[in-house]
Amino acid sequence: MTDTATIVPPASTAATPLPPLAEAPPAAETKPESNSIFRHARYVMAENPVTGLAFVLFALIAVLALIGPYIVPHDPLASDTAVSLQAPTWEHWFGTDQLGRDIFSRVVVATRLDFIIAISSVALVFVLGGFAGIAAGFFGGWTDRLVSRLADTIMAFPLFVLAMGIVAALGNTVTNIVIATAIINFPLYVRVARAEANVRREAGFVQAARLSGNGDFRILLAHILPNIMPIMMVQISLTMGYAILNAAGLSFIGLGVKPPTPEWGIMVAEGAANIISGEWWIALFPGAALMIAVFTFNLLGDGLRDLVDPQRRT
Amino acid sequence: MLQAPLPPADAGTALPLLEVRDLTVEFATRRGVVRAVEKINISLAKGETLGIVGESGSGKSVTSYAVMRILDRAGSIAEGSVMFSNLDLRSAPESDMRDLRGREMSMIFQSPRLALNPIRKIGHQIEDVLLQHAQVDRAAVTDKAIEVLDSVRIAQPRERYHAYPFELSGGMCQRVVIALALACRPQLLIADEPTTGLDVTTQKAVMDLVVELTRERGMSTILITHDLGLAAAYCDRVVVMQKGHVVETAMSETIFKQPAHAYTRKLMRATPRPGIGLRDLLPEEDAARAGPVGNKPIAAGAAPLLKIENLVKEYPRKGVTTSLKKMFGTTPVPESDVFRAVDGISFEIARGESVGLVGESGCGKSTTSMMLMRLIDKTSGTITFGGEDIGAIPAKSFATLPQRKRIQMVFQDPTDSLNPRFTAARAIADPLMRLGDIPRGELRAKCEELATQVGLPLQFLDRFPHQLSGGQKARVGIARAIALKPDLIILDEPTAALDVSVQAVVLNLLQDLKDSLGMSYLFVSHDLNVVRLLCDRVIVMKTGKIVEQGPTKRVMDSPQADYTRDLLAAIPHPPI
Numbered sequence: 001m002t003d004t005a006t007i008v009p010p011a012s013t014a015a016t017p018l019p020p021l022a023e024a025p026p027a028a029e030t031k032p033e034s035n036s037i038f039r040h041a042r043y044v045m046a047e048n049p050v051t052g053l054a055f056v057l058f059a060l061i062a063v064l065a066l067i068g069p070y071i072v073p074h075d076p077l078a079s080d081t082a083v084s085l086q087a088p089t090w091e092h093w094f095g096t097d098q099l100g101r102d103i104f105s106r107v108v109v110a111t112r113l114d115f116i117i118a119i120s121s122v123a124l125v126f127v128l129g130g131f132a133g134i135a136a137g138f139f140g141g142w143t144d145r146l147v148s149r150l151a152d153t154i155m156a157f158p159l160f161v162l163a164m165g166i167v168a169a170l171g172n173t174v175t176n177i178v179i180a181t182a183i184i185n186f187p188l189y190v191r192v193a194r195a196e197a198n199v200r201r202e203a204g205f206v207q208a209a210r211l212s213g214n215g216d217f218r219i220l221l222a223h224i225l226p227n228i229m230p231i232m233m234v235q236i237s238l239t240m241g242y243a244i245l246n247a248a249g250l251s252f253i254g255l256g257v258k259p260p261t262p263e264w265g266i267m268v269a270e271g272a273a274n275i276i277s278g279e280w281w282i283a284l285f286p287g288a289a290l291m292i293a294v295f296t297f298n299l300l301g302d303g304l305r306d307l308v309d310p311q312r313r314t
Numbered sequence: 315m316l317q318a319p320l321p322p323a324d325a326g327t328a329l330p331l332l333e334v335r336d337l338t339v340e341f342a343t344r345r346g347v348v349r350a351v352e353k354i355n356i357s358l359a360k361g362e363t364l365g366i367v368g369e370s371g372s373g374k375s376v377t378s379y380a381v382m383r384i385l386d387r388a389g390s391i392a393e394g395s396v397m398f399s400n401l402d403l404r405s406a407p408e409s410d411m412r413d414l415r416g417r418e419m420s421m422i423f424q425s426p427r428l429a430l431n432p433i434r435k436i437g438h439q440i441e442d443v444l445l446q447h448a449q450v451d452r453a454a455v456t457d458k459a460i461e462v463l464d465s466v467r468i469a470q471p472r473e474r475y476h477a478y479p480f481e482l483s484g485g486m487c488q489r490v491v492i493a494l495a496l497a498c499r500p501q502l503l504i505a506d507e508p509t510t511g512l513d514v515t516t517q518k519a520v521m522d523l524v525v526e527l528t529r530e531r532g533m534s535t536i537l538i539t540h541d542l543g544l545a546a547a548y549c550d551r552v553v554v555m556q557k558g559h560v561v562e563t564a565m566s567e568t569i570f571k572q573p574a575h576a577y578t579r580k581l582m583r584a585t586p587r588p589g590i591g592l593r594d595l596l597p598e599e600d601a602a603r604a605g606p607v608g609n610k611p612i613a614a615g616a617a618p619l620l621k622i623e624n625l626v627k628e629y630p631r632k633g634v635t636t637s638l639k640k641m642f643g644t645t646p647v648p649e650s651d652v653f654r655a656v657d658g659i660s661f662e663i664a665r666g667e668s669v670g671l672v673g674e675s676g677c678g679k680s681t682t683s684m685m686l687m688r689l690i691d692k693t694s695g696t697i698t699f700g701g702e703d704i705g706a707i708p709a710k711s712f713a714t715l716p717q718r719k720r721i722q723m724v725f726q727d728p729t730d731s732l733n734p735r736f737t738a739a740r741a742i743a744d745p746l747m748r749l750g751d752i753p754r755g756e757l758r759a760k761c762e763e764l765a766t767q768v769g770l771p772l773q774f775l776d777r778f779p780h781q782l783s784g785g786q787k788a789r790v791g792i793a794r795a796i797a798l799k800p801d802l803i804i805l806d807e808p809t810a811a812l813d814v815s816v817q818a819v820v821l822n823l824l825q826d827l828k829d830s831l832g833m834s835y836l837f838v839s840h841d842l843n844v845v846r847l848l849c850d851r852v853i854v855m856k857t858g859k860i861v862e863q864g865p866t867k868r869v870m871d872s873p874q875a876d877y878t879r880d881l882l883a884a885i886p887h888p889p890i
Contacts, residue, residue: 203730204725204726204727204730204731204732205730205731205732205733205734205736207689207723207725207731208723208725208731208732208733208741208744208791208794209733209744210689210713211687211689211713211718211722211723211745211795212744212745212748212749212794213713213714213718213719213745213748213749214713214744214748215713215714216713218748223733226733226735227733227734227735
């Protein structure tokens with residue numbers, strides 16, 4: 001691409017950034033870095049408006065997770081039997097449950113817990129599964145056999161039952177939900193990372209890195225990992241949704257977060273019995289929150305891939 | 315089906331078979347509308363062979379896609395008309411076009427392997443085309459397919475009918491693609507770089523076949539190529555394109571003798587051919603500025619920089635029997651289960667010498683260079699470099715040793731060999747950071763010095779590979795290779811992916827760098843014309859063995875081995 005009309009300066013994608021420029025590049029070429037990322041983001045959103053929607057929803061979820069507990073109109077744990085089982089009103093937007101707790105407040109406050117579970121389990125599995133997968137794809141041989149068979153073994157279980165078993169065995173805590181969710185997602189990360197690293201093992205730039213004196217581990221971390229980040233980003237986003245669903249599912253069947261902690265899964269479980277008697281709002285609103293969160297993370301994957309891929313930045 | 319069959323073209327009426335008038339093709343891109351082709355006029359008579367020549371980005375492929383109406387979604391014909399006999403291709407409905415393609419006009423694509431369905435027998439693929447256009451009824455289709463395979467000179471067509479594309483060589487695959495294109499006896503054949511990626515002897519066989527078949531059937535052919543020599547050797551007329559415009563149209567005999575347009579002259583100058591020097595490739599004014607090629611005499615009697623003796627690389631043949639035998643361990647693996655990629659070769663490279671390693675694909679030249687590079691381990695033999703047996707060091711641990719600095723490489727594909735996530739500066743700095751003893755603060759200055767040395771403008775240092783052109787990427791690759799001031803650089807077809815004018819500049823750059831830095835080159839290539847320009851000595855390899863080696867001039871002018879003669883004869887000779 002020889003046209004010099006607009007030059008996008010490198011964004012913060014290089015693994016190890018070079019020391020700052022010795023001299024400023026020619027004036028025509030300078031563009032503030034943030035501006036270029038912003039412009040690129042705007043382009044990606046304009047090209048696919050659904051991505052824009054996903055980012056807005058994601059921002060909303062993140063903000064609620066951050067400040068939710070401080071802005072809710074009612075104490076999520078305070079019960080007031082005088083107003084139990086009320087349909088949505090101006091006072092209680094989403095209605096109240098059997099104990100008269102405000103469902104709107106509980107749905108908002110629960111965002112933080114579900115968000116934390118999703119993020120920490122995905123971070124855990126990204127580090128473990130991602131690195132195991134890259135190593136398996138790059139080194140092949142015994143590393144590959146060990147990692148791949150481990151992943152196959154996990155895949156052989158019905159995954160939700162496996163998660164149930166792990167939480168039941170380790171104990172009913174948030175930490176254990178995170179660990180269980182990470183374990184059942186492990187094979188997905190291993191397989192994606194392994195396949196991507198395997199393709200790049202023989203690439204010219206990897207050979208060139210060897211000639212430049214890079215050892216195997218440096219090639220793995222500085223050369224191959226940044227190149228497979230786009231696809232890993234998609235994976236991260238997809239499993240975020242899955243992790244939230246999984247955590248809610250565990251809570252729904254009573255393994256996981258304990259009442260009265262506000263959590264979407266428990267709230268759906270508590271409301272499920274009341275649907276028949278006509279109090280639909282108790283289960284509907286936390287269920288809808290759950291659905292929107294999963295939906296957002298799934299859509300986000302495509303947008304993230306476009307954002308982090310340097311090829312799309314021309 | 316078409317309502318009216320195309321009328322037979324009489325010799326009397328000089329109605330061209332294909333008439334492209336004022337064609338403009340536009341692509342909607344992120345930066346707005348880009349005109350890939352602008353107001354071009356091309357006409358093709360019946361039975362004529364027309365070459366469209368141009369460098370990458372000249373719009374030559376886009377023109378042919380527009381004629382076939384297979385532009386991708388972003389592209390559209392903005393202006394002009396395309397008349398095929400008396401049919402307006404621009405406004406013809408898609409159903410008519412579908413019927414025309416393959417029956418009246420067909421295309422041969424660049425990569426034969428990609429053009430064939432990998433999981434379908436080639437015979438069935440040919441039958442598909444025949445049945446699609448109702449050329450033959452179902453009962454006779456197998457015989458017809460075999461007949462078609464036979465017509466493209468595929469030996470034992472009855473057996474090959476059942477072959478899958480992966481079982482055939484590149485040249486054979488291209489023959490099958492030609493068979494597919496010609497199965498319905500179309501009137502127009504468009505060949506888009508049909509021989510790129512094929513060996514020079516295969517190229518000759520394929521081009522001879524295309525020309526012979528189209529001539530005997532009275533077909534018209536458009537040959538799209540970047541190789542002016544190839545076009546002039548096989549075409550009646552040549553159209554030269556540059557940046558979406560036709561700059562010159564001439565008969566091929568005259569275009570080499572009296573090129574009218576400056577761009578054609580530049581292109582012609584840049585095409586390597588016998589009897590010229592390296593500087594002759596550059597445009598006149600640059601050649602004058604560059605000065606003569608420095609020819610330092612190589613010190614006789616001095617110890618060679620690199621000495622290779624009886625180098626062998628064996629690979630196990632993969633097969634069920636081998637692994638079963640290994641598993642049970644009953645019999646040792648027999649000799650025949652081992653494939654010798656490199657079969658006992660010996661040669662030397664002196665300090666400051668450049669040696670060409672020539673051969674066709676599969677001859678073992680890449681395996682040899684990988685072994686010298688210490689990227690893979692040898693099976694037996696010795697590699698002595700500067701008096702030290704580096705062949706004994708395992709490839710695994712070689713990467714971080716100080717010896718790594720002294721042997722570097724320039725890769726064949728400048729795109730593939732640059733990390734897409736590294737800027738040019740980062741790519742050049744990589745060897746310096748790992749093996750050079752340069753403080754981090756001075757890295758940038760060193761990168762700029764190297765960039766200046768290879769003629770890469772400094773503002774490109776902060777771009778990513780996909781923002782650079784092919785020539786710029788090649789310069790980055792060269793800067794990275796010379797960063798550590800190595801004694802030996804292995805050049806693995808460094809110009810194979812470049813346009814001829816860029817190739818000319820890069821070859822001259824390599825020569826200048828060698829003169830100023832005193833390095834030795836091992837130039838791995840299949841292009842004898844290029845080797846002739848750059849190398850002092852040539853080694854010709856075939857099936858893992860050296861068939862001939864000697865001074866370039868001697869080998870090129872009076873080759874001793876039959877194989878060398880075949881290679882030289884297969885180079886397309888434009889009528890000069």
